[in-house]
Amino acid sequence: MSAFSTDTLATSAQTAESPALIRERKDRRRALGLLTPGLIWMALFMVLPMVMVVYVSFWTQTTFAVNSELTTASWERFLSSPTYLSAIWTTLRIWLIVLVLTILVGYPVALFIGLFVRNKTIQTALLVACVIPFWTSFLIRVIAWRPMLGTEGAINTILLKLGVISEPLTFLLFSEFSVLVGMTQIYCVFMVGPITFMLGRIDISVIEAARDLGASFGTVFRRIILPLSLPGVMVGSIFVSVMVLGEFATAASLSGRKVNLLGNIIVSQVGSLKWAFAAVAGVVLTIIITAVIALALRLVDLRKEM
Amino acid sequence: MLTLSRISRSYGDTVALDGVDFVVPDDTYMSLLGASGSGKTTLLRLIAGFEEPDHGEISIHQTRIDGQAPHLRDIGFVFQNFALFPHLSVADNVAFGLRYRANKALNNDTEIKDRTQEALVLVGLDGFGHRGVSAISGGQRQRVALARTLVCEPRIVLLDEPLGALDANLRARMCDELRAIRQRLGVSFLHVTGSETEALTMGDEVAVLANGRITQSDTPDTLFSQPRTAEAARHMNAWNTFDGTLCDGMSVKGEIAVRFDQMDVSAQGRAPKDHLRVHAQYLTGEFNGPTALSFFRAADGTLLQIIDHLSQPRLPDLIEGQHYDLHFPSNALRQFHGAV
Numbered sequence: 185m186s187a188f189s190t191d192t193l194a195t196s197a198q199t200a201e202s203p204a205l206i207r208e209r210k211d212r213r214r215a216l217g218l219l220t221p222g223l224i225w226m227a228l229f230m231v232l233p234m235v236m237v238v239y240v241s242f243w244t245q246t247t248f249a250v251n252s253e254l255t256t257a258s259w260e261r262f263l264s265s266p267t268y269l270s271a272i273w274t275t276l277r278i279w280l281i282v283l284v285l286t287i288l289v290g291y292p293v294a295l296f297i298g299l300f301v302r303n304k305t306i307q308t309a310l311l312v313a314c315v316i317p318f319w320t321s322f323l324i325r326v327i328a329w330r331p332m333l334g335t336e337g338a339i340n341t342i343l344l345k346l347g348v349i350s351e352p353l354t355f356l357l358f359s360e361f362s363v364l365v366g367m368t369q370i371y372c373v374f375m376v377g378p379i380t381f382m383l384g385r386i387d388i389s390v391i392e393a394a395r396d397l398g399a400s401f402g403t404v405f406r407r408i409i410l411p412l413s414l415p416g417v418m419v420g421s422i423f424v425s426v427m428v429l430g431e432f433a434t435a436a437s438l439s440g441r442k443v444n445l446l447g448n449i450i451v452s453q454v455g456s457l458k459w460a461f462a463a464v465a466g467v468v469l470t471i472i473i474t475a476v477i478a479l480a481l482r483l484v485d486l487r488k489e490m
Numbered sequence: 491m492l493t494l495s496r497i498s499r500s501y502g503d504t505v506a507l508d509g510v511d512f513v514v515p516d517d518t519y520m521s522l523l524g525a526s527g528s529g530k531t532t533l534l535r536l537i538a539g540f541e542e543p544d545h546g547e548i549s550i551h552q553t554r555i556d557g558q559a560p561h562l563r564d565i566g567f568v569f570q571n572f573a574l575f576p577h578l579s580v581a582d583n584v585a586f587g588l589r590y591r592a593n594k595a596l597n598n599d600t601e602i603k604d605r606t607q608e609a610l611v612l613v614g615l616d617g618f619g620h621r622g623v624s625a626i627s628g629g630q631r632q633r634v635a636l637a638r639t640l641v642c643e644p645r646i647v648l649l650d651e652p653l654g655a656l657d658a659n660l661r662a663r664m665c666d667e668l669r670a671i672r673q674r675l676g677v678s679f680l681h682v683t684g685s686e687t688e689a690l691t692m693g694d695e696v697a698v699l700a701n702g703r704i705t706q707s708d709t710p711d712t713l714f715s716q717p718r719t720a721e722a723a724r725h726m727n728a729w730n731t732f733d734g735t736l737c738d739g740m741s742v743k744g745e746i747a748v749r750f751d752q753m754d755v756s757a758q759g760r761a762p763k764d765h766l767r768v769h770a771q772y773l774t775g776e777f778n779g780p781t782a783l784s785f786f787r788a789a790d791g792t793l794l795q796i797i798d799h800l801s802q803p804r805l806p807d808l809i810e811g812q813h814y815d816l817h818f819p820s821n822a823l824r825q826f827h828g829a830v
Contacts, residue, residue, distance in 0.1 A: 389573035392540050393635075395560045396567040397642055398591025407590055411577050 358440025
């Protein structure tokens with residue numbers, strides 16, 4: 185009798201699906217459902233255009249038009265022209281300097297907000313205060329540097345009045361300097377945010393424990409706080425890098441045409457209908473950004489740290 | 491010897507500590523018992539230097555330490571949540587103090603390694619050094635926290651509810667081990683807890699912190715059998731404290747205490763004539779395995795408990811809502827002089 189009942193149980197388990205299996209399938213269907221809109225969006229508006237850009241970069245460029253005959257002429261011209269190669273170099277240099285500056289300016293701010301302000305409300309208020317400049321348009325924020333840095337601008341006037349200088353400093357505006365200042369100011373907040381977040385997650389008792397074990401504040405910072413906040417620095421760096429590498433507006437309005445970034449080249453080439461050439465610059469820029477992000481992710485294992 | 495005199499600390503209008511006088515002798519396991527919110531943790535944080543007292547003095551061996559930066563005090567602190575360094579391995583956690591302390595830091599890698607290894611062996615974590623601190627269990631983290639503190643050979647070790655995060659089984663085992671480790675090292679431990687069982691089991695001496703002061707500091711058996719204040723008695727969770735005027739048969743004034751196991755129950759009017767009596771209504775019983783607790787409500791609303799041991803049952807069958815005479819011999823009673 186007992187053998188018989190086990191038999192029937194076994195067969196019924198085989199014919200009817202087990203609840204676990206049904207549930208698993210349902211979960212998988214839901215996951216797919218959640219993924220689909222994003223996947224479609226990315227495919228239509230990111231993957232497809234990227235493929236198109238790469239494709240167009242091999243098109244034939246004539247003075248006022250492109251045709252789809254494939255050629256490497258645009259690539260050859262780009263890679264053999266000192267103007268464009270130096271644009272790559274300028275882009276990388278500006279990116280690195282701005283990255284370092286945003287870390288140098290942003291980290292102490294984040295340290296203050298994330299670690300020294302214990303009250304969550306004040307923390308949030310301070311972070312919001314950092315974002316307030318973003319309530320005006322990007323262009324206004326950039327152009328606002330002109331009356332600040334110009335030969336008759338605020339800084340020169342003050343320095344002249346104080347007698348520190350006898351004639352206006354001309355390197356302040358329409359130079360690489362003004363581009364660096366502008367970009368650092370604009371992108372700093374993207375560094376402050378992630379670092380503050382990481383610092384805010386550090387358990388205060390961990391810092392107290394390090395102090396209790398005899399470490400001075402400097403040592404605690406170097407050995408505990410800094411390493412624990414590195415993922416934040418890395419996320420901030422990725423934000424800043426992606427934005428600075430693709431920048432053109434700050435350079436266009438503050439450099440007086442002295443600083444040519446890859447972004448500026450794309451804008452001017454598109455402006456003069458050189459689509460194939462703009463596509464080459466676009467592909468180069470994409471490769472650089474991808475390499476930078478890959479490098480950043482190499483340095484800190486975000487999956488482990490977050 | 492750690493001495494605290496007249497230590498006070500307030501947070502806004504809330505007084506956490508109100509003139510604490512307290513001595514932790516050398517080579518002693520001292521338990522500090524207090525309810526949650528009684529200021530136990532505050533007291534430890536003041537000693538460690540994470541906070542400063544509003545008034546009073548803290549000194550070790552007659553040298554004042556309040557006002558000193560925490561990393562110069564040479565006091566060990568074991569945190570309730572362990573506070574391990576999440577980005578370092580077990581061995582690096584333990585070596586942290588040796589390597590990075592401001593005073594007498596070690597540069598010799600072999601010596602650091604040896605002493606780290608010794609500390610890990612001491613707490614029973616031999617062979618765990620290379621692990622990440624997130625890859626070990628709660629009990630093991632507790633040991634890492636302990637090893638990390640002990641390896642620096644502090645002048646006194648403060649433990650903030652060190653067993654609170656462990657399950658009951660592990661807690662019992664860590665109790666024994668903590669005592670054994672302390673005895674081997676000869677350093678004083680100040681162990682803060684809210685559990686009277688833990689305090690009595692662990693401490694060579696037990697201090698009770700109530701109303702912002704140390705109300706009594708004594709050996710466990712003295713404290714348990716002869717609490718000097720009603721507060722101390724209440725913290726033992728074994729004494730009924732009630733107003734003396736509730737008693738029949740003798741006029742007693744002020745707050746008195748009678749231990750749960752020294753009270754008996756009889757029907758109304760049937761209590762022995764030489765015993766003191768309290769009229770009370772039986773509320774309910776609670777069966778705890780080897781013991782059973784019975785709850786009564788006295789005339790003024792005071793809750794009274796009587797414990798009955800399974801091996802020697804002495805209570806009659808009780809009916810909920812019925813009134814009984816609770817009685818006890820006069821020598822079972824403890825009277826407290828003056829207000830606490």
